[in-house]
Amino acid sequence: MRIAITGTPGVGKTTVSKVLAKRLNMEVIDITDVVKRYRLYIDYDEDMESYVIDFEKLNNFLKDKDNIILDGHVSHLLNPDYTIVLRCDPKIIEERLRKRGYKDKKVLENVQAEILDVCLCESKGKVYEIDTTNRDVEDIVNEIIEAIKEGKERKGIVDWLSKYYEYLEI
Numbered sequence: 221m222r223i224a225i226t227g228t229p230g231v232g233k234t235t236v237s238k239v240l241a242k243r244l245n246m247e248v249i250d251i252t253d254v255v256k257r258y259r260l261y262i263d264y265d266e267d268m269e270s271y272v273i274d275f276e277k278l279n280n281f282l283k284d285k286d287n288i289i290l291d292g293h294v295s296h297l298l299n300p301d302y303t304i305v306l307r308c309d310p311k312i313i314e315e316r317l318r319k320r321g322y323k324d325k326k327v328l329e330n331v332q333a334e335i336l337d338v339c340l341c342e343s344k345g346k347v348y349e350i351d352t353t354n355r356d357v358e359d360i361v362n363e364i365i366e367a368i369k370e371g372k373e374r375k376g377i378v379d380w381l382s383k384y385y386e387y388l389e390i
């Protein structure tokens with residue numbers, strides 16, 4: 221099985237993936253890490269300080285791997301059997317990304333993506349959305365395991381737009 225843990229940078233993907241992998245005895249693949257390590261990218265975007273991923277190379281790298289958790293904000297695009305979309309209050313994401321040292325432009329772009337449900341809208345197939353705001357990691361992972369076991373699907377559980385539309389005023 222291939223489980224995608226996706227969501228806006230700063231939402232908690234790596235934290236959740238590590239605990240989930242231990243509980244399910246699965247391997248975690250950190251997409252950003254493998255893209256850098258195996259040069260699975262076309263270019264480096266200086267402005268956004270991120271790699272332009274070569275999806276053909278990345279999919280080829282992943283093709284023979286199974287029983288894996290894909291940790292990354294594009295993992296939902298890598299033919300997963302199940303996609304878990306993590307959500308978090310944009311204010312918390314903003315704080316986390318600033319603490320990570322992201323430039324204002326990159327922080328704003330990611331906060332706007334969370335408000336506009338970008339990862340959720342791009343996710344296809346079996347999708348389960350979970351709001352992680354102010355929740356303990358173990359509690360989040362318990363809910364994910366139960367959802368996967370029962371084949372649960374859920375989308376459209378948060379509405380950041382009505383609360384944070386001022387972030388979208390360019």
Ligand SMILES: Nc1ncnc2c1ncn2[C@@H]1O[C@H](COP(=O)(O)OP(=O)(O)O)[C@@H](O)[C@H]1O
Pocket residue numbers: 227228229230231232233234235236316352354355356357360
């Ligand atoms: N459920 C949570 N509760 C509190 N802090 C969290 C939680 N999940 C993640 N964090 C913190 O938020 C930051 C970003 O988490 P991380 O897993 O790196 O996010 P992502 O992989 O989505 O970029 C880290 O400092 C992490 O410790």
